Amino acid sequence: MKKRSSTFYLLMVPVLLWLVMLIVIPHLDLFFKSFRFENDDGLVVFSLNNYLAFFQDKIYWLTFVKTAIYSIGVTILAFVVTFPVAFYLTKIISKKYSSFMVLLLLIPIWIGELVTIYGWMILLGDRGVINNFLIKIGVIDTPIVMLYNNFSMTIGLLYMSMLFMIIPMMSALESLDDSLIEAASDLGASKWTIFRQIIIPYTTPGIASGGIIVFMLVIGDYVAPNILGGKSALWFTEQIYNEFLATFNWNEGAAFGFLLLLLSSGIIWLALRLTGQKLEKVGS
C-alpha cells in the first residue's frame, strides 16, 4: 500500500471528526440505549423490552405499517405526478424555458417546508381558498373537510418531496436520445410501448435514485404529518417524537428509531432487488 503523507492525515481529521462525533457516536449511543430498560426496582438493565413494547402495543406497529405503506404510496405518487412534468421539461419545451421552469419549481424549497405547509393549510382549510371557491361557484354548500387527515398529509408529503424526484429523472431523460424514441416508433411501437419498453427502462436508474430520496424524506418527515395530518393521521416519526419529548422515554424512542431505520433500509433494499438496480449505479 502507498504510504500517505502527514498532510493527508491532517486533512482527514475534519472528515473523521464529523463522521465519528456526529454520526457514529450518537448512533452507537442510541443503539445501546435501545436495549436499556428501567425495571420495577428502578435499576437500568439490558433487555429487549423496548422492542417488545413495540409489538405488544397495537397502535405502534399499526402506525409503523401505515407509515411504510404511505411512504411507498407517496413515492409512487411522486413518480406518477412528476414524470409527465420531467418529460415535458426535458423533451417538449426548449432548453431556455425549461431551466426557467426548474427555477420556479425550486422556489418552494427556498422558503422551507414549514412555510409551504402553512401555505397548504391556507388552501385546504374549511374556510380556505379551495372551499371558498367551490362554495362561491355553487358546487358545494358546506365546506369539504380536507385538512388534518391522511389526504392533506399525503399532499404535504408529496409536495415537499416531489422536486427530489424531478431532478434525477430529468437528468436521466436528458441523456435519452430522441432518436431512440423515433427509432422505436419507426419500428412500429405505439406510444405506450415506447413509454414502457424504452423510456422507463432507460430512466430506471434516475427513477430509482429519485425514489430512494423521496422515500427516505417521506418516511422520516415530521412536519407534514404533524401539521397537515393533525391528530387523525398518525406517522411513526410522531411516535418517536412522543417517546423522546412527551414521555421522556429515550430508551423506547431509540428502539423505535432503529426500527424505522431497519424498515426504510429493508424497503429500499427490496425495491432495488425487485427493479434489478445496483445501489452503486443508482447513487452515481
Add this chain to the structure above:
Amino acid sequence: MSYVLEIKNVTKRFGDFTAVDSVSFNVEDGGFFSILGGSGCGKTTLLRMIAGFEKETEGDLLVRGESMKGIPPEKRPVNIVFQNLALFPMMNVEKNVAFGLQRQKIPKQDVQSRVTEMLERVGLVGFEKKKVTELSGGQRQRVAIARSLVLRPSILLLDEPLGALDRKLREHMKIELKLLQKEIGTTFIYITHDQSEALVMSDTVAVMNQGRFEQLDTPKNLYKNPATSFVAGFVGESNEFDVASYSDGALVTKNGCRLTKPGLDFQPKKLFMRPEAFILSPADDLPDIERIDMKVRTILFDGSNTKISAVIGQSNDEVLISLPQNAQFEDLREGDAVKVGIHHDDLKCYQD
C-alpha cells in the same frame, strides 16, 4: 414499371424557411438510391418526411402506389437507420433486432427464426446475447440495419449511417452495404454528404441543393455530364473559373486565360475542368484538343492521387492537374514549363 416510392411536388416549410422546395421524383423497386447534398440542403428533412417524422407542407408521398398522408411512422412500410444508429442500449443484440417483430402479431417461434436468419445474413451469429455497447462500430451498424431489415420494409432509409465510422471502416462498410443491398433486393434510400459514398454504392444519385434536386442521374453520368454548375462543383474535384466573355467559340476567363470552346448557344458564366481531364504533353495529331502552355507551380504528392498545381501562361489562373502515376513525368519539377491539353468536351460551361 412500378415505382416503390413516388414523391409528388413535396414541399416542407419551417416558418419562413423552405427546407424542401417542391421536389418530385420516383424510385424504382430494388435499387440503391442516394440523395447527395451538403448540410442544410434539406436531404434529412426529405428523409424524415418519407419516414413520417415530419409532415409535408404540400405535395404527396406514395409508397407502392399508396399515399402516406396521415399515416404515422409506426404504420409505414418504411424503416430508417439513424445517423447515430439509435440502438436500444438496455437491450442485447437479439432483443434489438426482435423489437420491431414483437410489435406485430407474429408467433414467438417465427420471431425467433426471423431474427436468427437476419443475424446470419449480416454475419452476427454468436452475438445474440451481447450488449450493443460491447460491439464495435461496424457491428453496431449491422445490428441497426438488421433491426430494420428484419421487418421486410418496402424501403430502407439510411441517414448517413457511416458518418461516425473511421475512414478504413467506412470504406469497408460502403462495399458491404452495396453487396447487402444487391443480395436482399430491398430498395435503399441513402442520404449522405459524402460524394464517394453516393457514387460507389448507388444505382441512382440525386444531388440536392437548397431544397431542390439539381440533377438525378446514374453516378457515371453525374460525374461525366453534370447538369448544373452546382453539380459540377460539388461532385468530384474540379477547377472552377468565372467566364468574362464568350463569342464565336473564343472564351476568356476573368483572369485572362483564352480558350476555344466551340458551339455554345448560350452565354457561359462558369467554366469547370476536372483535374484528370488534362493530358500532359498531348500528341500533336490528337483532334479537338485545346492546348495550353503552363508552368508548374508546385507538386502535391498524395500517392495515387498526386496532382500538380500549374499556372496558365499569360494569366493568373491556376489549375490542379492529375499526374499519371507512371514514370513518364517523374522528373517534373517546380518551375518547369509544360504543354497541357484538354478535350473541348471536357470544358464544361454553365450559364449560372
